[in-house]
Amino acid sequence: MTCAPAAATFRLLDDVVGWDEAGWDGVVGFADPAGVRLALAGPSPEGPTREQLLPWFPGPRLAPGCRAGAWYLLAGDRLLYRDACSAGWRPLWRCDPGLLREPVAVASRGHRVAVADSGQVLVWRNEGDRLVAVIDVPGAELVALAPHGRVLVSREGRTGLSWYGPDGRPCGGVETGVRGRIIGLRTGPGRAIWLLTEHHGILRIHRGGPDGRFAEATLAELAAALPPSTLVAAGEDGFCLREQGPDGEVTSCYDWCGEPRPEPPPGPGPYVPEGEFTTEPIDSGISRCRWHRVRVSADVPPGTAVSVAVVVSEDGKYADTDWQTAPPGVTDLLIDQPPGRYLTARVRLSGDTLATPALRRVRLDFPRATSADLLPAAFRQDPAADDFTERFLSLFDATLDEIDKVIERYPALLDPAGVPDAALPWLAGLLGLSFEAGWDAATRRELIARAPELYRRRGTPWALSEAIRIVFGAAPVIDELADDRHWAQVRAIAGPTGARGLGSVRLFGRSASRFRLGGSGLGAAPLRAFGDPDTDPLAEHAHRFRVLLPGGTADEKALRRLVRRQAPAHTSGTVRIGGTGFVVGARSAVGVDTAFAPLPPPVLGSVRLNHDGVLRPGPRGARHGVDVGVVSAVGVHTRVS
Template identity: 65%
Template sequence: MSCVPGPATFRLLDAWTGWDPYTGPEEPGVSGIVGLDDPEGIRLARRGVPDGPTRGELLPWFPDRRLAPGCRAGDWYLLVPGKRPGLLRRDVCGGGWLPVWPPACGPVPLVRPWSVAARGHRLVVVEPGRVLVWDREGGRLTAVIDVDGARWAAPAPRGEILVARRGTTALRRYGPDGRLREVLRTGAAGAVAGLRAAPDGTIWLLTEDGGVPRVHRGGRGRPFRPATAAELAAALPPSTLAAADADGFCLREPGPEEPVTSCWTWHGGPRTTPPAPTADLVTSGHLLTALIDSGIARCRWHRVRLDADLPPGTAVTASIVVTEDGGCADSDWQHAAPGLTDFLVDQPPGRFLRLRLRLTGDGSATPVVRRVRLDFPRVTGADLLPPAFREDPAADDFTERFLSLFDATLAELDRTIERAPALLDPAGVPDRALPWLAGLLGLSYESGWDAATRRALLAAAPELYRRRGTPWALREAVRIVFGVAPVIDELAADRRWAQLRPPGAAAGAAGAGEGLGTVRLFGRAAGRFRVGGSALGAAPLRAFGDPDADPLTAQAHRFRLLLPAGAADGAALARLVRRQAPAHTVGSVRAGGSGLVVGSRSTVGVDTAFVPLPPPVLGGARPLRLNRDGVLRPGPRGARRGVGVGVAAAVGVHTQLS
């Protein structure tokens, strides 16, 4: 489609081919910029540690001292200091904040609270000079620990409490009874800004030294060492805290379709404006490249294109200079307008080109430059014009620049057409394009399916359509969506009609007599009630169809899909089965129950489970019977859990079918 007379060459600057920074003595080639080896692109560096995490990035793991996530999803504690301090707990159903200790329960047991922490059903509040510990989510005060200068505390496994004091990064470990057990020397510099204890006993410590946050990890018998944000994210799940400032905070939680962000003040009231981003980045940086060789003497460089993201408050400025021998003056540079990411080279011919990128921001956001493309030599639609149109140099230059606008538009169309087949690849399209691609194939998605499930369905769609209506296709669709292979039970295979006849003998044939030809393995009297042949109550009454055709029509075109208990949502599974089953069939869905039912049909792996005995409980709605339903004291080898291979197990004592 393009009118360009011939293909042009180009040079890329990115993380794969290299940015070729200048390394001479005149000026630094890179300043205030990081990400030269990052495929995501180059960007402004952070203050302090250029490649370290910011305080805002660590908020999901180390919240503000006044916030603590609870044990359930969406559960949070908010410490409200002031003249009448209190502790609020988020109402998950209503969305507001309610006091942990209502006024009817008496005065609030807080004086001058500083920080709050929670773990499971335990709650810890730090006040000047003491640490208060509750269980039952504030229902019972279990310990009051006197600690001078206490600032941070964190509940640890086995009922222990970790406490950090003001002016030191050493940690004090207390037992559930409030007695000091150990002092841990971390060796970290700065002041403690956060404290967490992982389920495996690892202690995660956040410190700030000169405004620079640093993460450390360690524990009992393990020295503390610096840790990365990636290690922290792999060890501890993040909370839903998205942002915080002096006026309030915001939580970003999953919603029906998209995540929902809710903001509050530090007193638990609603907040209309979200917190402003923190200024953790430098405000300017530059990259100066070395001389880029075209390999062509007196090359006419054509075009410079930047693949960049420019958030509000940021800009990228590109400057170039072309030279034949490597020398240049400051006046020789061509400066593009700030924010311009595509421009023509207006320089005299030369073999070498040098590029300078200046990145600027407001301290809270950064531009990101993924790659730079340099096109050379200049090839435009003007090369196809007769020589008479190119006699005047000034007119020729205008014609080239004017036709470059149309050449660029046609080149974009060419690239769009070239990339069109990639839009049909389910593994390569963006997540937002998956519903569009599914519409081309007639697929419909449930709102709860993730992107991986949708891509897997698109990849399997050709084979699913080819074998649609077969047990394999239905089984494969359920496996892709719910991650478990079902059992498909075709009920027609359970027909109980059979009769033995000698070869060539017909029913009622002469000479058949009472021999093998008249013996039925299963009686017809069980299919429907027959006078003179069925027992009362043993067969259903049916007034439709031919009784002699019952062996062929019983349970015809009916099937049942079986899954283990809890493997899938019943309503979503039923909708999927209705869409995938043939139109002439009737399907039903059955999820496994809680145990084995003796005397009824059961499917191993679906309706059966070997579980240990429940703990013996005296009294209640279903009181146990001593010496029959429970073991009051385990034997010398300890309590048994289910059936152990090679270990003696007494049926009714150590095992149970449920």
Template identity: 75%
Template sequence: MTCTPTTGTFRLLDDVVGWDQDAVADLVGFDGPAGVRLAHAGASPDGPTRAELLPWFPDPRLAPGCGPCGWYLLSGKRLLRRDTCDGGWVPVWPSYCDPRLLSAPTAVAARGHRIAVVDSGRVFVWRNEGDHLVAVIGLRHAKVVALAQDEQVLVSREGSDRLWRYGADGRLCEVVRTHVRGEIIGIRTGPGRTIWLLTEEAGRFRIYRDHCESTLDELAAEVPPSGLVRADEDGFCLREPGPDGEVTSCYDWEGQPREEPAPEPGQFVTEGEFTTFRIDSGISRCRWHRVRVTADVPPGTAVTVSIVVSEDGEFADSDWQTAPAGVTDFLVDQPPGRHLTARVRLSGDSSATPVLHRIRLDFPRSTSADLLPAAFRQDPAADDFTERFLSLFDAATAEIDEVVERYPALLDPAGVPDGALPWLAGLLGLSFEAGWDAETRRKLITAAPALYRRRGTPAALKDAIGIVFGVDPVIDELAGDRHWAQVRATAAPPTARGLGSVRLFGRSSSRLRLDTSTLGATPLRAFGDPDSDPLTEHAHRFRVLLPAGAADEEAVRRLVVRQAPAHTKGAVRVGGTGFVVGTRSAVGVDTAFVPLPPPVVGGVRLNHDGVLRPGPRGVRHGVSVGVVSAVGVHTRVS
């Protein structure tokens, strides 16, 4: 599409090629990928500051909840909740139903509809936003708590670098030695079951991702920040969406509104600059063409670039060409010359700093004016205007060319931004749920061709559940449970196989019928047509079996409905801790074998739960594999 006659040559200034800096004043970052930025006003901290980490690791008394305005706050012995951007803080438990469990709470965490609070060597875990207490974890000197995607509870202790993992019911799963430096003071869970840790050692803060040291930029790229922008002894401030844009709301630690405090003294210097060496084009009397700057410029900051072109490196102070502040793309308006010298100035209000990532210098000048007849370029003044005028269109055309060149990359699930994933999924006919993270969406898009080819099969449904929820389900097709018209191997004579005494499509085995069914051998049903039982009882039906706590049952059910064939009907069953009597049970899903209770006499009504004496192998023995056990005699299944 481009109309320029030749491909231009360019020179880059960045951390990979080099900045060619000659004189530097109050700037840092020339050797790192983070970019060139203003230096700190005082001693430069070794690592991120606590204020920079607040959006991801808030004060332990604060925890972000559901939505951009959902927050939880520990105020004394009370736990407060805030759901709307224009509302105040209200107690999680009204006065008439306050459980009064908290005595000296120190930390709170929230995820979805679950809440966890650290209080006096215990960790309380609630569901349904505080309506149902599900676990009480005893851990001395517990300090920080976090809730993971798989309903695990992560706790760290004061002065320790270890991480305690608890299940949804409060049982200890494992104690992990993280091998991080310093004390863990913050825990954050990210997509893909990643765990981010914040540690402090001698005043220095470090970030770890799955026990490997990371950076603030990597954390910001993977985990979205919260609206917490400030926290001190007097209170905290939240930046939230409002009707006319973002607004900042400030509160004290009692949840009462307060005026926004004065800005803290900035941590950066207000101005810094550097000058490059002479950049050699290798072309005598070269006509330098264009300067493009790539930088992050927060409000209140600016990046200003000045250039000067010379043939032998000699120039006067009045020869500098300075672009207006905020302009990051401009044409070189200098006489021809072999060398170019650049001067870059960064400025700010001390609370933030611009970040310079790259400068691109294009040369020699090459525009679509070169395609015009010579008659249009006879007047030097008119020729200069024509070149500068057509350069505007050349720049727009070059941007379109770059978009076209990058278009194939938009079809790569691993390379597109998170915001483009729904668009890419729409091309494949996929739909996402709001709770799925970016990593899960990328895996689904990648696996979509294979899933479509096998759609409607148990293997495809199993793979889809594994990708979304990270569990390996059991697909139980109920058609194999039908007992009508089965050929028996015991028919006489022994050398022949026949139907024997099995009745074809016996109606008495599908539901209880008076005078025909065997008591206790047929189910009681009061719905459906009895004559269609042989066809509708198990035909075209299947079950998805999941271990307890492996995934959200409703979310799995929605996925099964979308993936199952239209003529089938699927059910989802999440295992518990007991044995389902009268239904085929899957070991490890809904079956638990437990030992016998101790023998007792008196106070117990004799039945299958009462044991008068221990069995032949002792009191605390349950089912033994390979030994015949009589249910109700010396075996208890519960």
């Protein structure tokens, strides 16, 4: 029992605190967080069973192909092939070359096929069209194909594995160190090797690598690493495949010669029909304690049941007739037993052998406490009436207790880390957030969690930068263009004697904002027909900002939408996502029709252009000159410095 500073009022039975099991039969899972369940029939009560492993280890005579619905089958001395387009099995070679004598195992990976036959391993490419290797391996029992054309072979009576190259040359071996016989061999991603072993009738899964370090693995780990096949049943008479057809799933059954056979009638399921366990006497620490309630938390599929029985005693001793048994299906039981310090519980699980209930937790409440304790003493003078009142009011207490649980758990509904993914849009609606379709669940949860802080600082560069970082996973650079305004400009001029000096200083120069007669150079200022030109130096970049992100980190349209929603209403933002940048030498040639030379200072009448100004000719070509106002551009140039 757990220790607490206050007196205990309940006791839990689960995998964390312990089940206090004194004896059990037909049940397993006392240390499993999934709960106590019925045992599997056979020598391995906790599994896995051979039927559960068939999708990943179909047996040495069967191997799934690379295409959907493709399979290879060893039928005597023939290798048969079946795909989704064929109605049945056919020989892999139309004209049997007689290569196979006594084949024992087949494997496939991609378009390669390997067969272990009479101390040799034969490897074909292009699904049997070309024989590429014949490897001498005495006692070869299982074969598996690995990436890069390598072949992995296990030998009869040995726990070591042998590697061979695409051309059949030996590449070393691996000593697995597993116990028992290797009956299944697979290779997986990350150069992983999966083994299925049998030792005294118990099946075990092992995962290892080329370094020879193997460890036991679970069926869940195997299923996460390798995709399952469509094999659903296999026995001495044949096997069955369950595949997706045009009208739904279709089950096809064959014998070991590839001939169709009817689907066998369903046999007994993998589980035992019933099981039970009994606890040790559980000490309440209270003499003549009035035990109150038993609550069972379990998953009960159709066809299964969970039944609980309790007995209370002062010294831990009881008779078989003292048990109080709840009807099957009752998961909340009021204890109707004489007072006693110890309670013993017995739990029985039953099923139809196809499914099993899972008992996750049992809670025992003590001492008895009901709302009858709040009644005046006059209502509790008669012992018989007092017992009835307690049991009657306990019905309402149980209902109120469930309501209290809902109220206690209500804050969890507002926790973005605890709600399901489907509830995130509802939770975001309470905060006024809207999600885009491309955002994953982790991004949505972080946005909801950071929403209060983002709202408090909304409209600031920090809030905009943080929102972009959460959504796109990259820290942006935010430039406020008001900081880039030219408040003063100092120009260098040449004196009469050739000496250089400082020219005039222009504060809030008008020529840099818009074109003015007599004050702006040709091609140096934009033409605008709105607003007051005197306020251009102040308003040119006011309330404007630019968001810069590295290339490949975000979609530009999505970034624009996010910036538009997060920016203050009086501002205008632009977005720029970097690319490869300016690359010299990628598609340019220096010296071929290219000249780097200063441009002569052009003069147009009495108006002098800038020192690097260029007049671009119109659409009729350079010989026809410049058409002002048609397509020509003044001051358009490229400068490399």
